[in-house]
Amino acid sequence: MSEQRTGAQIMCEALIREGVEVMFGVPGGAIMPFYYAMWEYRDKLRHVLCRHEQGGGHAAEGYARSTGKIGVCIGTSGPGTTNLVTPLADAMMDSTPLLAITGQVFSHLLGKDAFQETDIVGITMPVTKHNYLVKNVEDLPYVFKEAIHIATTGRPGPVLIDITKDAMIAKTVPNWDVKLHLPGYKPTYTGNRRQIREAAEMLINAKKPLIISGNGVIMSEAAPELREFAEQLSIPVVTTLHGIGSFPEDHPLSIGMPGMHGWVHVNKAIQECDVLFNIGARFDDRVTGKVSTFAPNAKVIHVDIDPSEIGKNVKVQVPIVGDAKQVLQALLEELPSAQELSELHSRMGSWISHIREMQSKHQTRQQYFKRDENVVLPPADVYAALSKTMNERGNYRVVTDVGQHQMWAAQLLDYYRPRTHITSGGAGTMGFAVPAAMGVAIAHPEDTVWAICGDGGFQMTNQEMATIIQEGIKNIKIAVINNGYLGMVRQWQELFENKRYSGTPLSGPNFAKLAEAYYWKGITVERPEDVQAAIDEAYATDGPVLIDFRVEREVNVWPMVPQGASIGDAITDVSEL
Amino acid sequence: MKKHTIVALVQDRPGVLSRFVGLIRRRGFNIESLAVGHSETPEISRITLVVESDHVEQVVKQLYRLIEVIKVSDVTDDPTVEREMVLVKIHSTPTTRTDIISLANVFNAKVVDIGTNSMIVEMTGAPGKVENFIDVIRPFGIKEMMRTGRIAMVRGARGHQASEYVEASNGHVAQPLN
Numbered sequence: 121m122s123e124q125r126t127g128a129q130i131m132c133e134a135l136i137r138e139g140v141e142v143m144f145g146v147p148g149g150a151i152m153p154f155y156y157a158m159w160e161y162r163d164k165l166r167h168v169l170c171r172h173e174q175g176g177g178h179a180a181e182g183y184a185r186s187t188g189k190i191g192v193c194i195g196t197s198g199p200g201t202t203n204l205v206t207p208l209a210d211a212m213m214d215s216t217p218l219l220a221i222t223g224q225v226f227s228h229l230l231g232k233d234a235f236q237e238t239d240i241v242g243i244t245m246p247v248t249k250h251n252y253l254v255k256n257v258e259d260l261p262y263v264f265k266e267a268i269h270i271a272t273t274g275r276p277g278p279v280l281i282d283i284t285k286d287a288m289i290a291k292t293v294p295n296w297d298v299k300l301h302l303p304g305y306k307p308t309y310t311g312n313r314r315q316i317r318e319a320a321e322m323l324i325n326a327k328k329p330l331i332i333s334g335n336g337v338i339m340s341e342a343a344p345e346l347r348e349f350a351e352q353l354s355i356p357v358v359t360t361l362h363g364i365g366s367f368p369e370d371h372p373l374s375i376g377m378p379g380m381h382g383w384v385h386v387n388k389a390i391q392e393c394d395v396l397f398n399i400g401a402r403f404d405d406r407v408t409g410k411v412s413t414f415a416p417n418a419k420v421i422h423v424d425i426d427p428s429e430i431g432k433n434v435k436v437q438v439p440i441v442g443d444a445k446q447v448l449q450a451l452l453e454e455l456p457s458a459q460e461l462s463e464l465h466s467r468m469g470s471w472i473s474h475i476r477e478m479q480s481k482h483q484t485r486q487q488y489f490k491r492d493e494n495v496v497l498p499p500a501d502v503y504a505a506l507s508k509t510m511n512e513r514g515n516y517r518v519v520t521d522v523g524q525h526q527m528w529a530a531q532l533l534d535y536y537r538p539r540t541h542i543t544s545g546g547a548g549t550m551g552f553a554v555p556a557a558m559g560v561a562i563a564h565p566e567d568t569v570w571a572i573c574g575d576g577g578f579q580m581t582n583q584e585m586a587t588i589i590q591e592g593i594k595n596i597k598i599a600v601i602n603n604g605y606l607g608m609v610r611q612w613q614e615l616f617e618n619k620r621y622s623g624t625p626l627s628g629p630n631f632a633k634l635a636e637a638y639y640w641k642g643i644t645v646e647r648p649e650d651v652q653a654a655i656d657e658a659y660a661t662d663g664p665v666l667i668d669f670r671v672e673r674e675v676n677v678w679p680m681v682p683q684g685a686s687i688g689d690a691i692t693d694v695s696e697l
Numbered sequence: 698m699k700k701h702t703i704v705a706l707v708q709d710r711p712g713v714l715s716r717f718v719g720l721i722r723r724r725g726f727n728i729e730s731l732a733v734g735h736s737e738t739p740e741i742s743r744i745t746l747v748v749e750s751d752h753v754e755q756v757v758k759q760l761y762r763l764i765e766v767i768k769v770s771d772v773t774d775d776p777t778v779e780r781e782m783v784l785v786k787i788h789s790t791p792t793t794r795t796d797i798i799s800l801a802n803v804f805n806a807k808v809v810d811i812g813t814n815s816m817i818v819e820m821t822g823a824p825g826k827v828e829n830f831i832d833v834i835r836p837f838g839i840k841e842m843m844r845t846g847r848i849a850m851v852r853g854a855r856g857h858q859a860s861e862y863v864e865a866s867n868g869h870v871a872q873p874l875n
Contacts, residue, residue, distance in 0.1 A: 241712065245719050250764045253711070270764060303741075303863050304708055304767040428758035 127257040127288040128157035131221070134264035136164050137296070140192050142183060142562060143221075144168045144176035148196025150236060151223025153288035168562070168591055171583035173200050175555035177207025177220065178581065182519060182559030184216050185542045188341065190272050191216070191559065196223040198236030201282070202243065206549060208278045209247040213546025214362065215335060217276035219267060220248075227255045227284045240282050249277030257290040262298045269300060274307030275426040276339060307425060311442030311450060319397070319421045319438045320454040324464055326395035328471050329355045330418075332378065332407075335362035335545075336400020336425060336444045338538040343367065345448035346399070352455055354468035356475055358386055360401045361530055362545050368536040375475055376484070379407040380681045381527040384482035387679075387687040389475050390415050399423040400444045403433040404546065413686035423447050485532055487678060487692065497648055499525070499601055499671040503532035505651045506570070506599065510534065513659065516568045517542065517560050521553035521577030523608040525601035527677045529572050551580030554598065558584055561596045568595055568659070575602040575628045585638040588664050597658045598666040600631050603673045611676050615697060635666035643667045700729065701753045701773045702849050703746040706736065706859050708765035716763050717744065724759060726750045730781075730846030738859035741767065745848045767862045776852040782821045782845045783831065784809075788838030789816045797837055804830045815840055 125133070131154055135143070145167065147155045158167055170176035173195040180191030195201045201222040211218040225234045241253045250270050252263050263281060271279040323329050337346050343366050350357050350367070356375045357367045367374050376386045387409075390396065396418040401407070403422075408414040411433055421438040422430045430439040440447055455461070488500035510516045511534060518533055520526040520543045535541045542560060544552040557571035578600050588596060610624040632642030641661045643654045645668065658665040679690040682697075691697060707713050714733055721728055729747040736743045750756055757769045789797055789811075797816065798808060806820035820830050824847050831842070850856065 242715070245712075245716055246723055249762075302764065305764045426762070428755070428762055432755065432758075 122293050124291040124293055126153065126157060126291050127260055127283065128153040129160070130257070130260045130292075130294045131264065131283070131288070132157050132161045132165055133294070134261055135192065136161065138190070138264070138268045140165065140190065142166045142168065143192040143194055144170050144179040144183075144559065145194025145221075146170055146173050146176060146196065146200060147194075148198075148200050148223060148236070150197035150225055150285050151194065151200070151221075151288075153285060154194070154221070154223065154283075168558075168587060170555070170587050172581065173203035174206050174551070175558075175581050175584040175587065177204050177218070178210070178549070178552050178555035179559035179562075179584070180218055181207055181211055181216050181552075182542060182556030183563045184211075184218055184559075185214075185556070186517060186539045186560040187563045188339065188539070189217070190219055190268055192219045192221065194221045196236065197225055197240075198238045200236075201238055201240040204280075205244060205247065208244055208280065210544055210547040210549045210552065211278035212247045212249070214544065215276050215339065216278065217271045218278035219271055220278060220280040222280060222282045223288075224253065224282045224284045226286050228286075230284070240280065244280050247278070248280050251280040252282065254281060254283045254287050257287045257292045258295070260287070261294050261296055265298060266300055266302070270305065274305070308427070308441045309425070309443040309446050311423065311440040311447040313450065315438055315440045316447065316450045317454050319440060320451055322395050322419060322421065322438065323353055323355065323397060324456070324461070327467060328393045329353070329395040329397065330389055330393040331355050331357045332360060332390075332396065332398045332401050333357055333363040333366045334360045334399065334401025336423075337363060337366040338400070340400065340425075340444035341538070342400070342445035342448055343538045345445055345452065347371070349448050349452055352452065352458075352461065354465045354472070355397070356389065356472055358390070360404070360407055361543065363401060364530060364541040365535045365538045366400075369534050370536060373472070375479070377530055379687065380409070380683075381531065381677050381679065382407075382687070383479070383484050383531075384679050384690050384692065385475060385478035385484075387681065387690055388478050388482075391417070391686075391688040393418050395419050395421070397421045397423075399448070402429045405433070408433060409681045409687035410684055413688065482679075482692070488532065495672045495675075497646060497651075497669070497671045499528060499603070499669075499675055500532065501648045501651055502599065502601065502669045502671065503528050505655055507533050509652070509655050509659070510570075513568070515566065516540065516570060517564060519543070519553050519557040519560055519569060519571045521571075521573035522548045522550045523574045523577060523606070524611065524675075524677050525572055525574045525607070527608075528601075550577040553577060555581050555584045557596055557598070558588055558593060561588075561593050562591070565595060568597060571596060571598045573598065573600055574607055575600055575604065575631070576606045576626050578631070579628055582634070585635065585640060585664070585666075589639050594663045596664045598635075598664075600666065600668050602628070602631065602668050602670050603675070604628075605673060608677070610674070614674070614676070615680075615694060616682070631666060631668035641665040644670065646670045698749045698751050699753075699773075700747060700749050701771050702777070702779065702847065703748060703753070703757065703769060703771050704849055704851075705744045705746065705760060705769045706767040706857060706862060707742050707744060707763075708767060709735070709740045709742045710765050713742070713763075713765045714744075716765070717760070720759060720763060721746075721748065721756065724756065726756055730844070732846040732848045736859045738863055741859040741863065743859070745846070747847055767859070768857050770851075770857070772849055772851055775855070777849045778852060779823055779847050779849045780821060781824050781827045781847045782819065783827055784817060784819055784843045785831070785834060785839055786815050786817050786841040787834055788814060788840055790814060793837055797834070800833055804833075806830065
């Protein structure tokens with residue numbers, strides 16, 4: 121063990137030590153030494169050759185989001201690294217633990233506009249939690265250990281390591297016995313007891329409390345604690361887009377998604393509540409609408425591992441900095457016995473009935489099934505069939521792209537466990553679905569992974585269909601919700617710009633034929649009666665399948681809270697504008 | 698918008714200043730001045746930042762997101778010693794020379810260079826005094842001026858020794874999530 125290793129070998133060993141098993145990348149000149157060394161470790165470290173570094177980055181994200189482990193992506197210097205910027209920005213916005221390993225030109229060429237030289241450390245400073253340039257082979261063991269630590273602890277995030285070619289080639293005896301030295305990085309996991317007690321008091325005495333659960337609950341593996349907490353206090357639970365899966369949607373206390381495309385009764389409940397317990401969510405503008413009008417009657421408790429999120433958008437009465445799981449455990453300890461809570465439970469009974477009554481008045485999924493004779497294949501039919509089939513067969517995970525289809529996937533499908541709904545939220549990156557689904561499928565070979573995309577997003581990154589075949593991945597089904605538009609933009613143009621469809625009508629290939637060209641099974645669906653058959657055929661096929669659902673072109677996502685409006689003022693039809 | 702003086706302790710790693718300034722720029726805060734240099738503890742630097750903002754707590758909180766940032770304090774309302782240095786090249790003629798020199802003496806400023814039609818004066822003092830000096834000297838004609846930006850230190854036992862933070866973290870390992 122005290123023999124000399126090359127920098128590239130050290131990189132491989134460092135990754136293996138940290139439990140990395142898969143990497144997604146594309147080789148190139150500057151990073152060749154890493155690929156040379158990778159070959160020796162290929163039984164422990166699987167490399168997936170992607171068709172675009174962006175695809176590799178999103179695949180690493182899908183892998184990370186569906187497992188909680190770090191996702192690793194690789195690019196060579198220059199354009200290889202700039203192609204990683206989008207997935208890094210995406211991971212930054214959604215707090216995904218990601219490691220990007222990039223090749224850099226020889227140290228003596230730095231700053232001289234060498235072939236494929238780019239200052240990727242400079243470019244990615246705003247979109248990474250931290251990044252490094254390594255020029256010295258001796259630094260590699262420490263940098264890899266620190267980088268992975270930073271990416272996976274506290275509020276997770278993407279970290280980039282840029283390594284010069286000479287550092288990869290040089291040899292040294294690696295020192296694995298390195299202690300991390302991070303005086304400026306000390307995340308707080310245990311919440312302040314006094315604040316926790318105050319929060320418990322507030323919730324026990326609340327008349328109309330609500331829980332908002334976000335990504336932090338899932339990342340902290342706190343779903344069981346959340347469930348116990350909600351049940352003990354009988355408090356209704358709202359899940360944000362990224363919180364979907366943190367609380368089972370068939371639970372009597374689950375009421376749905378809030379915000380711009382959340383159900384009316386959920387937003388109304390928020391506007392009426394008197395205590396709002398927000399855990400692991402960051403009060404994003406898509407949830408709050410016009411912030412000054414958000415939850416006007418509520419005292420807010422905000423539990424977050426990142427102190428800079430507390431008070432950033434919404435004023436908070438009880439701030440609790442800490443890890444969701446640990447804070448919930450402490451809260452559970454502060455709760456009185458079941459007998460003392462019986463009065464609370466009866467109070468909650470009437471609050472919950474009130475919410476359910478609002479729910480029945482403001483229809484939820486049903487509004488999508490109002491039959492219009494002129495509509496041939498409403499998108500809702502597709503989702504209804506998918507929902508039915510997924511519920512029957514179980515063992516599924518849904519990855520979506522960005523746009524109208526994404527909102528429908530959140531509203532109309534069903535999620536019961538964490539890490540089964542994976543989407544690009546904060547950044548809203550089109551092209552996320554297909555590569556991310558690949559990452560999820562590799563991480564979970566036992567599940568059926570549905571990638572639901574629009575025809576626009578699909579065309580951005582679909583070349584990873586070739587990767588999927590090369591890697592022998594079979595458990596992926598792609599559903600293209602094909603309406604010939606950049607749908608969400610078209611909706612805004614219809615509602616706010618007098619139907620000026622500038623730049624939104626979109627043509628594409630015959631998606632099923634394209635799939636066949638990639639050696640997939642391709643199915644085209646144009647009529648409602650063919651929807652279920654196509655889905656069944658997809659399940660019956662032992663291999664990846666793409667279904668082109670040619671849906672009604674101009675359908676809108678409802679409800680909608682227009683940008684800058686109060687969430688209490690959602691509209692459910694064009695006529696309400 | 699109010700001006701705030703912020704003192705930060707940062708780990709002295711390559712790129713830390715770029716990250717620090719980048720974050721402030723990204724959040725749209727206007728930097729009036731920035732001074733950075735080594736502190737009393739090896740590998741730790743101190744930054745004094747003067748920024749105009751109505752949301753200074755957000756600046757401070759967001760700076761903590763940077764891995765190398767150890768401590769950030771808004772010392773605007775604390776009892777501090779604040780100093781700034783300025784070098785001014787003043788237009789001077791044989792007739793105005795003595796006036797300039799006597800003005801400089803009032804401010805404890807030093808003449809560090811003299812030429813036929815200009816002189817360079819070096820002045821150090823509290824920010825208010827520096828402003829004063831510049832105003833007073835301006836009528837003579839300022840050819841060139843270079844200011845260092847303010848540095849600040851909290852008076853007395855309060856404030857923060859860099860070594861406290863480095864010691865506290867030695868042997869500390871933040872526990873992983875799962």
